[in-house]
Amino acid sequence: MRKEDTGAGHNPHHHSHSHKSCVSLVPIFNHLEEEQMNEITKTIHSINYKKSETVYHAGEQSDSLFIVNKGKIRVYRLSESGKEQLVRILMPGDFTGELALFTETTYVSFAEAMVETSVCRIKRTDFQNLLLQYPTISLKVLTEFSKRLAQSEKQSMRFATEKVETRIALFLAECFDSENQTDTIELPMSKKDLASYLGTTPETISRKFTELEAQGLIEQKTHKLIKVLDLDGLLLN
Amino acid sequence: MRKEDTGAGHNPHHHSHSHKSCVSLVPIFNHLEEEQMNEITKTIHSINYKKSETVYHAGEQSDSLFIVNKGKIRVYRLSESGKEQLVRILMPGDFTGELALFTETTYVSFAEAMVETSVCRIKRTDFQNLLLQYPTISLKVLTEFSKRLAQSEKQSMRFATEKVETRIALFLAECFDSENQTDTIELPMSKKDLASYLGTTPETISRKFTELEAQGLIEQKTHKLIKVLDLDGLLLN
DNA sequence: CGGGGAGTTGATGTCACTCAATTGGGGTGG
DNA sequence: CCACCCCAATTGAGTGACATCAACTCCCCG
Missing domain, CATH: 1.10.10.10 (Winged helix-like DNA-binding domain superfamily/Winged helix DNA-binding domain)
Incomplete structure (x- = not known):
């Protein structure tokens, strides 16, 4: 479990200077200056997953945000009665683990690579510091959150009606x-x-x-x- | 329509110095200093609604966030096929109109006072300035967003399963x-x-x-x- | 006291799930 | 490269959960 902590089995072969391409791919950050980018680059880790490997699972201690760099990730949940629901499929640029950062201390969903996938991982504290340091990032993240909320409420309403x-x-x-x-x-x-x-x-x-x-x-x-x-x-x- | 713009029929009898109690009631702001509070107070407007009056309705041009000060607000949507779904009931301290601020330019839901209700209204631009000026507010708002997202996804999953x-x-x-x-x-x-x-x-x-x-x-x-x-x-x- | 909407109860219909059998297609190993 | 295998996808029959429609009661409020 939590293989990404050790990197074992995932070929985490990126070196720190190669993170840059990862950061610049992420919509949340792509309005920033070169110098700010470099700072952010220091705080993130790049991880690779092979097909059907687990990125995180419900119940696991959560302390990171994951941003998809390349590949596809399947995010699903198990309901109270044990049935699975597919929540969303993450494409490059999408992120997950956000609940982890603000409300929950453990993940509530499961995330699994659908194909060979590469993600950026940012720790909770690093991310919160970034937000405080660069308020414009907050606006980006808030925008993303509100999109996702709109999507989720729309979905919810359709189920209901x-x-x-x-x-x-x-x-x-x-x-x-x-x-x-x-x-x-x-x-x-x-x-x-x-x-x-x-x-x-x-x-x-x-x-x-x-x-x-x-x-x-x-x-x-x-x-x-x-x-x-x-x-x-x-x-x- | 858009009665809150004119205040007609809503007895907007608050004077600007009386907004303070409103601001201090709002969880998003309640960690700030006195001085910052006063600054925020300048940017908000207080509005009262009588029972069953409309706060906003779907399709209306949206440019404000509403924070409930006193009373209860019923937020509901109409689905593609015209059926109504109750989205949530806002209690004092809750806010709505957030999608308006970041993604949509019109409201997608309807909001109506269930009882005599008083709300604070903050314009989009004022709110975004606040976020840029006081990054800690962003964290509060992000936390609130993520809670609501978690709630909505949970609800969605229950409908599905x-x-x-x-x-x-x-x-x-x-x-x-x-x-x-x-x-x-x-x-x-x-x-x-x-x-x-x-x-x-x-x-x-x-x-x-x-x-x-x-x-x-x-x-x-x-x-x-x-x-x-x-x-x-x-x-x- | 009267009105009206919320809530309840019953009868009926239907949408979609379940279970089971079969077909199809993509990936892997020989 | 082909054959096999496994799982996705399809199709059918039966059932069950819930919506709908209708009648009625109960409050709440004027």
């Missing part, structure tokens, strides 16, 4: 919006994970996709590739 | 925890609102309460007062 079919349609519509060059979207996760993310089962996902296809709203090119034929039709449901 | 009965039981358990002097809890809202908050219907709430009572887990003293007879029983469900 929309049926599965609508949640799926809304999800597809959002994927469509972010892939603004083409009408074919690539699902960012397996249908199993999608089911977990949308609070349903793989069976239901499968059936609803077939229904949407029968209605002429989408076309399933492959398991991962979906062509959207009628966006409005999806939404006015 | 737990059935109605469990969500009710968990809600009761949390009420129980916060009223740590007695085994009788007072529901913080009507059962209608509770249904909306928990993503179900008043009918189901009613039935489940009866079931829980039949199982000997709770006792309904009145519509608002619930005596918890077997907390563990509630939770291990």
Whole structure:
């Protein structure tokens, strides 16, 4: 456990001067001056994970923020009754562990590398010092927090008020919006994970996709590739 | 609309020197020095609302943070398909409008006074200046954000993975925890609102309460007062 | 005292989960 | 490079949880 503390098995082969590229990749910091960057660079550690390795797990003592540099991380939770829910998938530039920094003393979710992944790790105290020293970073982080909060509340409301079919349609519509060059979207996760993310089962996902296809709203090119034929039709449901 | 801009109908009878009590009530600020307090006091406006008056509504141009000074505010949303969900109830010291400050330019939720209510209003630019000037406030706000995020993600996960009965039981358990002097809890809202908050219907709430009572887990003293007879029983469900 | 909304109770319908069997596809080792 | 294997994905049948609709009661407040 907590392999990242020792670095064992993760090839933490970065040397401190090679952190720079990591820091500059992070949206939270990318408005800063060279000199400030260098200071920050001193406080972070770069860690690599192989596919399906654990970044952290619920219950573990938490004292760090993780920022994805390269790769993908799957963040999920276990509910009171033991069922798993996919919370989000982190792409480069995204961060996790933020609750750890301010409220909780242990992680409440699980994070696992989906592919070969490299992250920057910043300790709680170092990060808090950065915030006090560079107030503009706080604004960036606050902005990021508020985005995430908005996202979470939206998701929450959909669970509370929309049926599965609508949640799926809304999800597809959002994927469509972010892939603004083409009408074919690539699902960012397996249908199993999608089911977990949308609070349903793989069976239901499968059936609803077939229904949407029968209605002429989408076309399933492959398991991962979906062509959207009628966006409005999806939404006015 | 936007009555708070003019103050019409809200008796904004506070004078600037009387804001102080308002500011000192706000957890975000209550670690500051007298002098800093006074500076903040200049930037805020106090507004009163009568029962069921609108504080803001979705779609309205947003440029302010609202902090509850006295009273209760009901925050709710309308989903894509037009159904209402109760997001939270603000008590003194709580704030809302935060998304407005960082991400959205319009409010996404509705806020309405449940009783005679008094709030402090801070404009976006003033608030951002405060954050840059007093980095410790940022930490407070970040902490508050992360709490709310944790709460929202927890709620979201419960919608995704737990059935109605469990969500009710968990809600009761949390009420129980916060009223740590007695085994009788007072529901913080009507059962209608509770249904909306928990993503179900008043009918189901009613039935489940009866079931829980039949199982000997709770006792309904009145519509608002619930005596918890077997907390563990509630939770291990 | 009367009105109206909150709360309750019953009957019915349906959406989506569960369980089970089968197919499909991607990755690994021989 | 191919075959196998495993897990994802699909499809079907049955069930159950919860929403809906409707009728009624209970308070709370004017």
